[in-house]
Amino acid sequence: MPAHRAVSRAVALLNLTGICRSPINAVRWERIEPWSAARVYLGSGTDARTLVVKWIEDGPGQAPTAHRRLRTELAALQFLGDDIGTGLAPRVIAADTGLLVLEDLAPRVALDRLIRRDGAAPHSERLAAFARARGELGAATAGQGDTYYSRLARLGSIDPAADRMGRHASHRDAGIAHAVALGAPLDGRSARELAATLDELCDPGPFLALSNGDAEANNILLHASGTPDARLIDFEFAGYAHALTDAVCLYVPGPAWMSVGDPQRTGLAGHYRSALARTVPEAEDDRRYGFGLAAASMSWALIRMQRFAVLDTRPPGHHSRLQLIATLEAAAHTAETHHALPHLSAWIHLIATLLRHRWRDADQDYADAATFPPYLART
Incomplete structure (x- = not known):
């Protein structure tokens, strides 16, 4: 209307x-x-x-x-x-x-607007509030899926299994196909780890919680000054999924971010994890937490890989190419840091290497913050 x-x-x-x-x-x-x-x-x-x-x-x-x-x-x-x-x-x-x-949540404004205006450094407290809010959402909703789906069912149909896999599940399949076509065959060990990744996302166990389906900085509103007071918005794609899919944005670039820095060093990882652990004690188990985070990160990298065909037609020097490489390598690094999915990580590294060879303009160090500031918007 x-x-x-x-x-x-x-x-x-x-x-x-x-x-x-x-x-x-x-x-x-x-x-x-x-x-x-x-x-x-x-x-x-x-x-x-x-x-x-x-x-x-x-x-x-x-x-x-x-x-x-x-x-x-x-x-x-x-x-x-x-x-x-x-x-x-x-x-x-x-x-x-x-x-x-x-x-109306005004005068709060979207975090991404503040970061694009000022850079990330002046808003470290707001980034911390962002990480805590994502963890608090998981903590507040874990174990209450029946209540949510009962309410949703009164308004229309429900599909909890599809929610767990995410609205971009078909993109993941396309990303895998692009990788294989590039010359990165999915061997038996990598395929088994990929299957374990999907099993983890389909059956999150205690990590099953509500997500708004788009954990990015444009979907959180905070005061531009003073004490951060976060509110999450845009729940049009909400559903119960693996809680750690909401933590991936702290480790792996999303659509609008070139890089996310080191969440361990900045403390963002700890803010999210401690907030989630308030009602999900398994978040304190390094093995369980690390595997779930690695699985969610790998899935996201493959979802982003579906953009290959579009990026391949763009002119040399387009930052979106570098962002895809950064996404793949950040996901692999996240899994390695948490001692999970070693064969799948090696396969993801191979895909990134093939892209670096194919796109010579993108064969550079994306971690150079002076050249590619964290959270800088990309297209």
């Missing part, structure tokens, strides 16, 4: 439900780009406030998927707020078909 109609529907919904103490009207609103969302300024005495409205855009072919994503977000936010009472995400104020009215 158009933005103006979404705002009008939201105001009418609020007045109909009587949530506010007196009738309200929208004084003004502003689009929150690039999403189908707007900040709405309401007016009426003591009920003057701002809210965020999310809606489904009109368009052929996207309605079923968009509705499913909005239902997922609604269920996840209500689960977090109403069922387990965590303050990690925005509160749902009202909901209707194709429409969510949410608590």
